[in-house]
Amino acid sequence: xxxxxxxxxxxxxxxxxxxxxxxxxxxxxxxxxxxxxxxxxxxxxxxxxxxxxxxxxxxxxxxxxxxxxxxxxxxxxxxxxxxxxxxxxxxxxxxxxxxxxxxxxxxxxxxxxxxxxxxxxxxxxxxxxxxxxxxxxxxxxxxxxxxxxxxxxxxxxxxxxxxxxxxxxxxxxxxxxxxxxxxxxxxxxxxxxxxxxxxxxxxxxxxxxxxxxxxxxxxxxxxxxxxxxxxxxx
Numbered sequence: 726x727x728x729x730x731x732x733x734x735x736x737x738x739x740x741x742x743x744x745x746x747x748x749x750x751x752x753x754x755x756x757x758x759x760x761x762x763x764x765x766x767x768x769x770x771x772x773x774x775x776x777x778x779x780x781x782x783x784x785x786x787x788x789x790x791x792x793x794x795x796x797x798x799x800x801x802x803x804x805x806x807x808x809x810x811x812x813x814x815x816x817x818x819x820x821x822x823x824x825x826x827x828x829x830x831x832x833x834x835x836x837x838x839x840x841x842x843x844x845x846x847x848x849x850x851x852x853x854x855x856x857x858x859x860x861x862x863x864x865x866x867x868x869x870x871x872x873x874x875x876x877x878x879x880x881x882x883x884x885x886x887x888x889x890x891x892x893x894x895x896x897x898x899x900x901x902x903x904x905x906x907x908x909x910x911x912x913x914x915x916x917x918x919x920x921x922x923x924x925x926x927x928x929x930x931x932x933x934x935x936x937x938x939x940x941x942x943x944x945x946x947x948x949x950x951x952x953x954x955x956x957x958x959x
Contacts, residue, residue: 749818754817754818756821756825762824767849780836786808786809786811788888789861790860791813792812792814792823793937793939794819795814800935801933802827802835804933806834810834811845813837813845814839815840820839824837851888853891858885858893860897861898862937863875863897875904877911878911879914882895886918889957892956892957898951899951900940900948908951922954927953931954
């Protein structure tokens with residue numbers, strides 16, 4: 726990993742979609758990387774995708790930023806075989822876990838990147854090609870001095886808008902209320918979007934979003950979860 730001190734100043738504060746974390750690999754995760762990556766893995770260097778060619782069909786397309794250990798991705802892909810999914814995650818054990826799950830469940834409607842999701846959006850995803858962009862439980866950077874590191878910023882909203890089809894939806898979820906309020910403020914001010922919750926601000930938990938172990942643990946601790954859906958209108 727490059728030390729930021731070695732980078733030019735203009736690159737040192739670029740907001741990333743992730744925080745690098747170390748982790749040990751299980752046998753299944755290693756199997757996923759070894760056998761699943763050649764089938765489902767994509768590289769940033771591959772450049773702009775032809776999504777119909779990639780999946781061999783025309784279908785609704787979902788882009789997931791930071792899928793963690795991949796449980797929700799697997800559940801969504803298995804429940805909607807008529808849809809295609811592109812997931813991005815830098816945590817290698819999580820990438821391996823998702824790939825292993827795809828192999829075990831014989832799913833073919835998912836492709837995976839292991840790099841910065843924002844770079845994938847900028848470099849590899851055609852404009853107006855996505856039906857949904859998912860951002861579930863991103864790092865809230867809860868300390869005030871770290872708020873600028875949050876992925877949800879005006880530039881993020883505009884980048885996602887460009888990649889969504891008109892009518893496509895950005896779906897975000899967080900268990901940190903101040904971050905939910907931040908998301909609501911940023912997207913409400915972003916041009917070309919409509920809040921599907923209207924004046925309510927937040928939508929009820931959508932049935933299509935799987936409940937993760939992380940979320941269940943939060944519920945046991947009394948944590949709330951806030952879902953936001955913003956639709957591209959222009």
